[in-house]
Amino acid sequence: MIEARQLTKRYGDKTVVDNLSFTVKSGEVTGFLGPNGAGKSTTMRMVVGLDSPNAGSVTVNGRPYARHPAPLHEIGSLLEAKSVHPGRTAFNHLMALAYTHGIARGRVDEVIELAGLASVAGKRVGAFSLGMGQRLGIAAALLGDPAIVMLDEPVNGLDPEGVLWVRNLLRRLADEGRAVMLSSHLMSETAQIADHLVIIGRGRLLADTTVDDFIRDAGSGGVKVATADTAGLRSLLVGPDVTITSSSRDELMVHGRDAREIGAIAAAHGLVLHELTPQAVSLEQAFMDLTRDAVEYQSAPADTVRKAA
Numbered sequence: 001m002i003e004a005r006q007l008t009k010r011y012g013d014k015t016v017v018d019n020l021s022f023t024v025k026s027g028e029v030t031g032f033l034g035p036n037g038a039g040k041s042t043t044m045r046m047v048v049g050l051d052s053p054n055a056g057s058v059t060v061n062g063r064p065y066a067r068h069p070a071p072l073h074e075i076g077s078l079l080e081a082k083s084v085h086p087g088r089t090a091f092n093h094l095m096a097l098a099y100t101h102g103i104a105r106g107r108v109d110e111v112i113e114l115a116g117l118a119s120v121a122g123k124r125v126g127a128f129s130l131g132m133g134q135r136l137g138i139a140a141a142l143l144g145d146p147a148i149v150m151l152d153e154p155v156n157g158l159d160p161e162g163v164l165w166v167r168n169l170l171r172r173l174a175d176e177g178r179a180v181m182l183s184s185h186l187m188s189e190t191a192q193i194a195d196h197l198v199i200i201g202r203g204r205l206l207a208d209t210t211v212d213d214f215i216r217d218a219g220s221g222g223v224k225v226a227t228a229d230t231a232g233l234r235s236l237l238v239g240p241d242v243t244i245t246s247s248s249r250d251e252l253m254v255h256g257r258d259a260r261e262i263g264a265i266a267a268a269h270g271l272v273l274h275e276l277t278p279q280a281v282s283l284e285q286a287f288m289d290l291t292r293d294a295v296e297y298q299s300a301p302a303d304t305v306r307k308a309a
């Protein structure tokens with residue numbers, strides 16, 4: 001378990017992690033989300049003692065990281081996949097780490113196999129692609145068979161097969177009872193892996209919730225209805241909590257009534273519908289809405305007109 005309490009980190013006069021509290025529980029995958037520059041990496045660095053907080057505290061299995069005599073058995077982390085000696089082979093890199101904790105060679109072979117690196121274990125790490133580097137970082141994180149696994153942007157640079165591999169691996173680690181934390185700035189990707197979400201912006205906690213609750217709270221994306229008589233249908237559907245917008249002559253986007261209700265009203269009045277489609281919720285949109293005011297590096301909108309969905 002990781003427990004952060006009122007964690008605060010300042011660089012100069014800038015507060016990059018601001019009074020942040022959260023818990024990463026055993027048996028769950030916790031997605032740590034935030035836009036670029038939100039403070040995710042800084043927080044993770046404080047978890048493993050690479051940065052020290054100006055205020056607050058963070059513990060790993062009940063103690064600060066530095067107080068664990070053999071920390072690789074407590075928490076395995078992937079923070080910067082490229083921070084590996086480029087002249088070393090993958091095998092030697094893992095062996096060097098293993099020596100520090102008296103971990104047997106057999107375990108090194110195991111994590112090489114687990115990470116799908118068997119065919120390149122004798123190659124120098126400097127020649128590795130970003131994806132292979134990520135796999136090596138994950139292998140290193142698992143070396144000590146830790147109860148907690150913490151990965152900073154683990155799917156970065158991985159191809160779709162690699163993304164699926166990470167997703168399945170993290171699920172399995174959580175199902176084995178480990179606490180898994182992964183950071184990302186992609187909501188939809190994280191929603192496919194995580195159970196629990198900790199969302200930050202400008203170093204502050206914006207949401208601490210479950211994926212299921214986040215999806216439910218994101219609300220319905222509305223219902224798209226096509227009919228030749230949009231004016232007639234519109235007048236039948238209006239109501240106090242109903243919003244109706246129109247993107248074309250024969251289409252309506254309805255919020256506040258579900259597809260079943262709309263179909264029943266249309267049928268009762270003999271109106272022919274050509275389409276009646278509930279719109280999928282855009283998790284990415286809900287995430288951007290939540291973090292909009294906390295985005296560090298705001299880009300000019302590509303499309304200034306936001307769609308009603």
Ligand SMILES: Nc1ncnc2c1ncn2[C@@H]1O[C@H](COP(=O)(O)OP(=O)(O)OP(=O)(O)O)[C@@H](O)[C@H]1O
Pocket residue numbers: 011016034035036037038039040041042043185296
């Ligand atoms: N050593 C440092 N000195 C000064 N400022 C820093 C330092 N490390 C990070 N920062 C600043 O702290 C803020 C948070 O950075 P951090 O890397 O933790 O964010 P992040 O959420 O991991 O972002 P990303 O998704 O882009 O990796 C940024 O504004 C960054 O410029």
